Amino acid sequence: ELDVSEYRKSLAIRVSGFDVPKPIKAFADCGFSSVLMNAIAKQSYEKPTPIQCQALPIALSGRDIIGIAKTGSGKTAAFILPMIVHIMDQPELKKDEGPIGVICAPTRELAHQIYLEAKKFAKQNGLRVSAIYGGMSKHDQLKELKAGCDVVVATPGRLIDMLKLKALTMMRATYLVLDEADRMFDLGFEPQIRSIVGQIRPDRQTLLFSATMPRKVERLAREILTDPIRVTVGEVG
Ligand code: ADP
Numbered sequence: 001e002l003d004v005s006e007y008r009k010s011l012a013i014r015v016s017g018f019d020v021p022k023p024i025k026a027f028a029d030c031g032f033s034s035v036l037m038n039a040i041a042k043q044s045y046e047k048p049t050p051i052q053c054q055a056l057p058i059a060l061s062g063r064d065i066i067g068i069a070k071t072g073s074g075k076t077a078a079f080i081l082p083m084i085v086h087i088m089d090q091p092e093l094k095k096d097e098g099p100i101g102v103i104c105a106p107t108r109e110l111a112h113q114i115y116l117e118a119k120k121f122a123k124q125n126g127l128r129v130s131a132i133y134g135g136m137s138k139h140d141q142l143k144e145l146k147a148g149c150d151v152v153v154a155t156p157g158r159l160i161d162m163l164k165l166k167a168l169t170m171m172r173a174t175y176l177v178l179d180e181a182d183r184m185f186d187l188g189f190e191p192q193i194r195s196i197v198g199q200i201r202p203d204r205q206t207l208l209f210s211a212t213m214p215r216k217v218e219r220l221a222r223e224i225l226t227d228p229i230r231v232t233v234g235e236v237g
């Protein structure tokens with residue numbers, strides 16, 4: 001039997017919030033579909049990383065998360081796998097009704113990495129992922145968005161541009177991820193983030209990941225998350 005408190009102490013894991021789900025030890029504990037288990041196996045992810053052990057059951061239970069962990073700890077899969085489950089649970093709607101999953105990241109390079117990771121898990125499930133960041137012509141982006149998507153991975157500035165052009169609607173978005181929130185603030189994206197969040201229904205699930213939690217990010221988290229569970233891994237934050 002896993003001694004949860006000893007385990008967390010050994011990895012410098014701190015978890016706070018009420019009714020915290022127990023961490024998982026293996027991907028098999030998550031109740032994933034065989035399609036998703038196969039996609040995980042294809043990545044040669046043998047077992048979940050510490051942040052994944054804590055965050056996966058929390059996100060799968062529908063709760064909001066503040067995840068604080070350093071780079072390379074496996075945060076991307078921690079929010080993408082539950083996102084796939086969340087989307088597969090929704091009734092299929094018409095193609096032009098907008099994405100269910102919305103992921104914001106500070107730079108085009110980071111957004112692109114997340115896009116590639118999301119596609120690995122989305123494809124076999126028949127889900128469509130769109131990338132919305134600079135480097136791609138706005139014309140092509142508009143065309144792609146018109147064709148419909150279930151997930152968008154975006155930088156805040158370009159997502160605002162696309163929303164202003166009415167290239168997509170947020171009416172069915174219910175799973176919002178803010179990745180590397182501290183860096184998005186450093187880059188001056190706070191107004192864009194607030195605008196994006198303001199366009200997504202309040203009964204959404206919100207996941208905020210950050211390497212550090214400066215006061216400004218803390219304030220945003222308090223405003224936009226509902227009864228979040230905070231998971232801190234390592235000597236960060
Ligand atoms: P972070 O966002 O925390 O910086 P990433 O999600 O980018 O970290 O993951 C870092 C690397 O670890 C990536 O190459 C990713 O494919 C890999 N990775 C993620 N989860 C696992 C896992 N459970 N087992 C092995 N490798 C993993």
Ligand code: MG
Binds near residue numbers: 072076179
């Ligand atoms: Mg990351």
